[in-house]
Amino acid sequence: MSSSNTPTDAFPDIAPITVPDHPSWPLLSGADKEKLTKDIEAMLAAQNAVLVAHYYTRADLQALAEKTGGCVADSLEMARFGARQTAETLVVAGVRFMGETAKILNPEKRVIMPDLGATCSLDEACPPGPFGEFCDRHPAHTVVVYANTSARVKARADWVVTSSIAVPVIRHLAARGEKILWAPDKHLGSYLRETTGADMLLWPGSCVVHEEFKSVALQRLARLHPGAAILVHPESPESVIALADVVGSTTALIQAVSSMPNKTFIVATDKGIFYKMRQAAPDRMLIEAPTVGEGATCQACAECPWMGMNSLQNLAETLKTGSNEILIDPEIREKAVIPIRRMLDFAENMKNKA
Ligand code: 13P
Ligand code: SF4
Numbered sequence: 085m086s087s088s089n090t091p092t093d094a095f096p097d098i099a100p101i102t103v104p105d106h107p108s109w110p111l112l113s114g115a116d117k118e119k120l121t122k123d124i125e126a127m128l129a130a131q132n133a134v135l136v137a138h139y140y141t142r143a144d145l146q147a148l149a150e151k152t153g154g155c156v157a158d159s160l161e162m163a164r165f166g167a168r169q170t171a172e173t174l175v176v177a178g179v180r181f182m183g184e185t186a187k188i189l190n191p192e193k194r195v196i197m198p199d200l201g202a203t204c205s206l207d208e209a210c211p212p213g214p215f216g217e218f219c220d221r222h223p224a225h226t227v228v229v230y231a232n233t234s235a236r237v238k239a240r241a242d243w244v245v246t247s248s249i250a251v252p253v254i255r256h257l258a259a260r261g262e263k264i265l266w267a268p269d270k271h272l273g274s275y276l277r278e279t280t281g282a283d284m285l286l287w288p289g290s291c292v293v294h295e296e297f298k299s300v301a302l303q304r305l306a307r308l309h310p311g312a313a314i315l316v317h318p319e320s321p322e323s324v325i326a327l328a329d330v331v332g333s334t335t336a337l338i339q340a341v342s343s344m345p346n347k348t349f350i351v352a353t354d355k356g357i358f359y360k361m362r363q364a365a366p367d368r369m370l371i372e373a374p375t376v377g378e379g380a381t382c383q384a385c386a387e388c389p390w391m392g393m394n395s396l397q398n399l400a401e402t403l404k405t406g407s408n409e410i411l412i413d414p415e416i417r418e419k420a421v422i423p424i425r426r427m428l429d430f431a432e433n434m435k436n437k438a
Contacts, residue, residue, distance in 0.1 A: 095214075095218065095287065095288055096214035096217065096218065098209055098210075098211065098214065098288075098289075101205050101208045101209060101292065103205070103292050103389060104389045104390075105389065106385075106387050106389045106392045107389065107392045107393055107395075109395045109397060110397075112396070112397075117144070117396065120396050120397070120400055121144075121148060121396065123400055124148065124152075124396065124399060124400050124403060125148075125151075125152055127400070127403040127404065128152050128154075128175070128403065129152075131172070131173050131403065132171050132172045132173060133171055133172070133173035133174070133175050133403070134152070134153065134154040134155075134169055134171040134173075134174060134175065135148060135149040135152055135154035135175045135177060135399075136149065136154055136155050136157070136162050136165055136166055136174055136175065136176050136177070136178075136182075136186065137149040137154065137155070137156045137157075137176075137177040137178065137394075138156070138157070138158070138159065138162060138177065138178035138179070138182060138334075138356075138391065139156060139157070139158060139334045139335075139338070139354075139356055139357045139359075139360055140178075140334070140354040140356035140357065140388050140391040141177045141178060141356055141391055141394050142356065142392070142394065142395060142396075143356075143359040144396055145177045145394055145395070145396065145399065146356075146359050146360065147359075148396070148399075149177070154175075156360060157335070158246065158247070158248055158333050158334040158335040159178075159181075159182055159185070159231045159232075159246045159247075160231070160246040160248045160249060160333070160335075160427075160431065161248075161335065162176070162178065162182055162185075162186070163182075163185045163186065163189060163231075163246075163424070163428070164428065164431075166185075166186040166189060166190055166193075166195075167189045167190060167428070169190075169193075171193070172193060172194060173193060173194040173195070173196065174186045174190065174193055174194070174195045174196075175195075175196055175197070175198075175399065175402070175403065176195060176196070176197050176410075177197070177198060177394040177399065178197075178202070178391065178394070179202045179203060179204045179207075179232075179388075179390045179391060180197065180200060180201075180202055180203050180204070180207065180234075180390075180410075181204060181207050181231060181232050181233060181234065182231075183195050183196075183197040183200075183410040184234065184235045184410055184412060185231060185424060186410070187410040187411070187412050187417070188235060188238070188412060188417050188420050188421050188424060189421065189424060189425075189428075191412075191414075191417060194409060195409065195410040196402050196403075196406070196407070196408050196409050196410070197394075197402065197408050197410060198393065198394045198395065198398040198399045198401075198402050198408065199393040199394060199398055199408065200408050200410070201390075201393060202390040202391065202393040202394065203390050204232045204291075204388075204390055205289070205290065205291055205292040205293075206230060206232040206233065206268045206269050206289045206290070206291055206319075207232055207233055207234055207237075207268075209268050209287075209288070209289030209290070210229075210233055210234070210237050210267050210268035210287060210289055212234060212236035212237050212239075212240065215237055215240065215267060215268075215287070216240050218265070218287070219240055219265060222265050222285065224263060225262075225263045225264060225265035225285060226242045226243065226257055226262040226263065226264050226265070227240060227241045227242045227243070227264075227265045227267075228241065228242065228243040228244075228245060228253065228254065228257070228264050228265070228266050228267075229241040229243070229244055229245075229266075229267050229268070229423070230244075230245060230246070230247075230250070230266075230267070230268060230269050230272060231244055231245065231246045232268070232269070232291075233267070233268060235412050235413075235416050235417065235420045236416055236420075237267070237268075238419075238420035238423060238424065239416045239419035239420040240419075241423045242423055242426075243257070243423045243426055243427060244420075244423040244424045244426070244427050245427055246333065246427070247272065247317065247318055247319070247332070247333040247334075248332070248333035248335055248336060249427060249430065249431050249434075250272065250276055250318075251276065251279055251280060252430070252434060253427065253430060254276045254279075254280045254282050254284075255280045255282070256430070257282065258280050258281060258282035258283070263283045263284075263285075264282055264283065264284045264285070265284075265285045265287075266284045266285065266286050266287060267286075267287030267289065268287045268288075268289030269287075269289055269290060269291060269319055270286045270287065270288050270289060270290055271290055271291075271294065271295070271318065271319055271320060271321055271322065271325070272318045272319050273286035273287070274286060274322055275318045275322070275325055275331065276318075278322075290319070291319040293319075293353075293354055293386060293387070293388045294317055294319035294320040294321075294352070294353065295319075295320075295321065296375040296385065296386065297316075297320045297321065297324045297352045297373050297374070297375060297386075298324070298374050298375065299321070299323035299324050299326070299327060301374035302314070302324060302327055302350070302352070302373050302374055303327060304374075305350060305371070305373070305374055306327065306350060309348050309350065309371065311346060311347060311348055312346060312348035312349060312350050312369075312371065313329040313330065313340070313344055313346040313348070313349050313350070314327050314328050314329050314330075314349075314350045314352070314373070315328065315329065315330045315332075315337045315340050315341070315349055315350070315351050315352065315353070316328035316330070316331050316337075316352040316353070316373075317331075317332070317333070317334065317337065317352060317353035317354075318331050318332070318333075320352050320353075324352055324373070328352070329344075330344075334353065334357055337351065337353060337357065337361075338357065338360050338361055338364050339364075341361045341364055341365040341368050341370070342364040342365040346368075347367075347368060347369060348368065348369040348370075348371065349361075349368060349369070349370050349371065350371045350372075350373050351370055351371065351372060351373055352373035353373075353386070354386055354387060354388050354391065355372060355386050355387050356387070356388070356391060358370055372386055373386070
């Protein structure tokens with residue numbers, strides 16, 4: 085049943101994405117870091133705020149989120165956690181779409197982020213105008229978008245999915261005979277098409293971090309570690325996914341290191357995940373999948389430059405000044421919340437059936 089894009093599905097031209105250098109934050113002395121952390125803890129408490137951090141953020145932010153009763157999670161769980169909180173303020177350490185999702189689900193709460201410029205190459209590759217026109221040209225398709233998109237793009241979608249729920253949602257839609265317009269990640273899209281057999285049109289976006297993993301170098305590395313399991317996030321190219329023992333969301337990959345019997349793991353996703361993987365399975369050997377090798381143009385080198393825009397320093401500044409608040413046009417919010425809620429309800433249903 086699966087179909088490929090045809091020339092009539094021509095995509096609009098999208099401006100190339102500028103990948104910033106990975107930000108380098110001044111090193112803090114032990115005493116300075118301790119003081120800054122204490123200040124942040126005090127501000128979080130005084131402002132009735134919780135810190136919600138993604139697995140790709142710096143280890144010190146993840147540790148602080150855990151210590152202060154916040155959460156460290158994948159993008160689906162970040163959305164769920166924020167919605168369960170009684171706190172008045174959600175401080176989202178991650179990229180902009182994560183802050184926007186938190187605001188869409190919690191319009192009554194203040195949502196702030198250390199840096200509003202922390203975007204995502206997938207979000208950038210899917211501008212709402214051209215995307216809307218493309219949807220208009222395919223009115224018979226169900227529009228499913230990845231969470232890594234702007235509020236405006238979500239407002240145009242029938243479904244939003246994250247990597248941890250994408251397969252069952254697409255399978256569910258395919259079983260109902262629906263044709264799917266998928267955006268923006270072409271690699272995740274082709275993995276979904278391959279796994280479920282769904283009829284999918286794929287928008288041509290990609291993640292600049294996962295795009296850099298190299299299959300030839302990965303095969304070579306795997307030969308040096310014959311007992312190692314290869315863990316791959318599905319934003320990676322097809323040739324890398326083909327070598328994986330486990331393909332899954334960040335949470336699924338963390339669970340794999342503690343549940344699989346292997347002693348060694350080669351991990352194809354952002355390096356930030358190693359903080360949680362080491363916590364989950366301290367006795368395992370973790371190796372970064374290669375971003376070098378034939379045809380390599382490694383710019384991000386397995387470290388998302390936008391996730392790297394979050395630090396203890398600018399988190400403290402945001403809490404101090406109240407700046408960097410996420411605001412969403414109420415009309416957009418009203419539309420965007422529908423496909424996000426659909427995903428959360430679907431996830432809840434799945435949990436209840438399990
Ligand atoms: P997860 O939903 O698996 O956390 O992925 C988010 C993301 O941006 C991966 O690059
Ligand atoms: Fe976006 Fe890739 Fe960064 Fe995830 S790792 S936030 S998909 S650019």
